[in-house]
Amino acid sequence: MRKKKHGEFRRPFVVKTNTNTKQQPHLASVDPITGKKIPKSFVFSRGKIPGPLKQLQMDLRKLMLPYTALSLKEKRRNNLKDFLNVAGPMGVTHFLILSKTATAAYLRVATTPQGPTLTFKINEYSLAADVAKSQLHPRCPKDLFTKSALIVLSGFVSGDLPLKLTTNMFQNIFPTIDVKTVKLSSCQRIVLLNYNKDTKQIDFRHYSIRLQPIGVSRRIRKFVQNHQVPDLRNLQDVSDFVTKAGYGSESEADEEAATVTLSSDIGRVNRASMKSAVKLQEIGPRMTLQLVKVEKGLCSGEVLFSEYGKPGDKGKHDDEDNEMQDNEDEDDSEGSEDQDGNGSEVDEDEGHEELD
Amino acid sequence: MAEVMQLRESGGLLRKRKLGKKQGHKKKPKLMPPPHGQKKVKVDKKMKKLFRKRAREYNSDDDDEDEEENEASVPTTTNKHNGDEIDSEEPSEDEGKTEGGRKGWNKNATDEDNEFSEDEGGEDDGVVQPGIMKFTEGVRAFKMAFRNIINKSVSEDLLGPILSGHKKLIADKLAEEEAERETKGEAKKEKQKLAEKGHVTPANYLVPHEKFLISVATKGVVKLFNAVNKAQSAQKGLDPSRTKDAKEIKKRTKAAFFSELGKPSFTATGTSAKANARTGKVEDEQPAWAPLQDNYMLTSAKLKNWDKMPDKSVSDEVERASEDSSSDED
Numbered sequence: 001m002r003k004k005k006h007g008e009f010r011r012p013f014v015v016k017t018n019t020n021t022k023q024q025p026h027l028a029s030v031d032p033i034t035g036k037k038i039p040k041s042f043v044f045s046r047g048k049i050p051g052p053l054k055q056l057q058m059d060l061r062k063l064m065l066p067y068t069a070l071s072l073k074e075k076r077r078n079n080l081k082d083f084l085n086v087a088g089p090m091g092v093t094h095f096l097i098l099s100k101t102a103t104a105a106y107l108r109v110a111t112t113p114q115g116p117t118l119t120f121k122i123n124e125y126s127l128a129a130d131v132a133k134s135q136l137h138p139r140c141p142k143d144l145f146t147k148s149a150l151i152v153l154s155g156f157v158s159g160d161l162p163l164k165l166t167t168n169m170f171q172n173i174f175p176t177i178d179v180k181t182v183k184l185s186s187c188q189r190i191v192l193l194n195y196n197k198d199t200k201q202i203d204f205r206h207y208s209i210r211l212q213p214i215g216v217s218r219r220i221r222k223f224v225q226n227h228q229v230p231d232l233r234n235l236q237d238v239s240d241f242v243t244k245a246g247y248g249s250e251s252e253a254d255e256e257a258a259t260v261t262l263s264s265d266i267g268r269v270n271r272a273s274m275k276s277a278v279k280l281q282e283i284g285p286r287m288t289l290q291l292v293k294v295e296k297g298l299c300s301g302e303v304l305f306s307e308y309g310k311p312g313d314k315g316k317h318d319d320e321d322n323e324m325q326d327n328e329d330e331d332d333s334e335g336s337e338d339q340d341g342n343g344s345e346v347d348e349d350e351g352h353e354e355l356d
Numbered sequence: 357m358a359e360v361m362q363l364r365e366s367g368g369l370l371r372k373r374k375l376g377k378k379q380g381h382k383k384k385p386k387l388m389p390p391p392h393g394q395k396k397v398k399v400d401k402k403m404k405k406l407f408r409k410r411a412r413e414y415n416s417d418d419d420d421e422d423e424e425e426n427e428a429s430v431p432t433t434t435n436k437h438n439g440d441e442i443d444s445e446e447p448s449e450d451e452g453k454t455e456g457g458r459k460g461w462n463k464n465a466t467d468e469d470n471e472f473s474e475d476e477g478g479e480d481d482g483v484v485q486p487g488i489m490k491f492t493e494g495v496r497a498f499k500m501a502f503r504n505i506i507n508k509s510v511s512e513d514l515l516g517p518i519l520s521g522h523k524k525l526i527a528d529k530l531a532e533e534e535a536e537r538e539t540k541g542e543a544k545k546e547k548q549k550l551a552e553k554g555h556v557t558p559a560n561y562l563v564p565h566e567k568f569l570i571s572v573a574t575k576g577v578v579k580l581f582n583a584v585n586k587a588q589s590a591q592k593g594l595d596p597s598r599t600k601d602a603k604e605i606k607k608r609t610k611a612a613f614f615s616e617l618g619k620p621s622f623t624a625t626g627t628s629a630k631a632n633a634r635t636g637k638v639e640d641e642q643p644a645w646a647p648l649q650d651n652y653m654l655t656s657a658k659l660k661n662w663d664k665m666p667d668k669s670v671s672d673e674v675e676r677a678s679e680d681s682s683s684d685e686d
Contacts, residue, residue: 126557131558134559152576154572154576187580262581279574282570
């Protein structure tokens, strides 16, 4: 009798845990509230890449969290098809592929399984560690990477096909936000892509979002935040702690533009219906990208756009690739900004990885 | 005394060895070449000595006789051939000289199977005995030679005395190695440089460009947050878990969906084309409540042609209704 009762008690509990823990990952391919498909990504590298790039790969994985494989193991003999085969059942929609040649590092962003593929040349990059090192107080709250980042695209003028593709690609690489249901506390990070029309370069930045109440002195804010007994030694009265203004260190000038009224409380200090200032602090990595090629397929197929070659050229893929490489070689030698060079040196590129 | 002990042991060993051979390998000793067999015996002897010594140390309380007797009793039970042999062994334990005689007797007496192994045993004893002597002599000679070498005085040199003959050669080689290392280091540096290509460390201070980027990103965040605020303040105070409120929310989302359908699709503008904030942006464009809109009842062609396009007007009505309901909350 007792046993039976126990079993009855246990049964719904077990089912509940199942739904909570095991089915979550399966369901996670679809947003539970909006019902939209959540994009997932793999970040991996092709060919041999040096240490700093490996670090960059790790940083990118962290950036793409939580819908990415943080500890994706790859072997040298893994080819793209292997990743593609895994991507299908896992619901992975995007690939971010790092590679390295003698001239520069490259980042390919592709949608699976059909493409298109955008190839970016990484002109410059800094790792998250470098960025943190350059800051006085690097910020990394515990739950920073538990929610996906927002994305802000700026300066992309619509109309141009490659740019349109780029905006589309990067918009879809992060889960869409439903304005009506999103929790502001889950907006912790932001990825900024800023297109510079003159240099044709894209600045890739990654910031953490911090909200601070306005109109509250720093002391009180800290007091509320930290819950620590403040140092009152130098004060005559307790009221001094409240009334005495702190340093005017905060730049109040451009704060009006960066204030928001919150609809819900965030944390302990940011109450709803109170003005809060939006503060961004860079997390890294940062990259300066340059779109060099757009392919129709996944790292293959018709070349829709090439920074150096003719876009209409439908030669064999490998030739195209070589040409691209050559042009980059020339480009590098003459300076990084201009890309009009139509070099025709036949030079075997050495470090390039196989694409299929 | 030590000698006696040794001999006794050797006698024991002989017996033991024979026993083993008899039991297991009757044909093996014949097939084996003599030197190999001899060697094996030698090793066995050493090991056995060691084992014996250990055993003695282990049960030091027991006297030797006891041990011997035990051993002697083993072969009698298992071996028929050596029955008389054991008798002959008793004197050999006391006197080393009779050992040889015993051996000879053994040689004659044992059958053909045993003969070979017996031979080996004889040889073994013969070799080992003078070998030990030679070894001790050799140690002395070696000691002398070694001391001679050690005492020799040699010139202090970097390369040492042994390489003195090839001094020039060695110097060349060292120089070559040095050069090689240098080139290797250079190549490594080059490789490092290549690996680090494009890797820049950001400056400690805020570069104007970075400031600009941060401001752009901030603008985007502010825009999104405002949109979220606008959208969510409407349904504030409604708890989705309560059925009544859930119904209300459902109604509103449905209305919003229809209103979205009625509106022209949003086209991305130049700066901050943010897909995520799309809905918020559309709402930005005009006040939610219809009478507050600038063009309310003025420019709407729908009102003019209300009788011509009934379908569209229906959808418009839905839209109006939705906006009304949402504005009630505000």
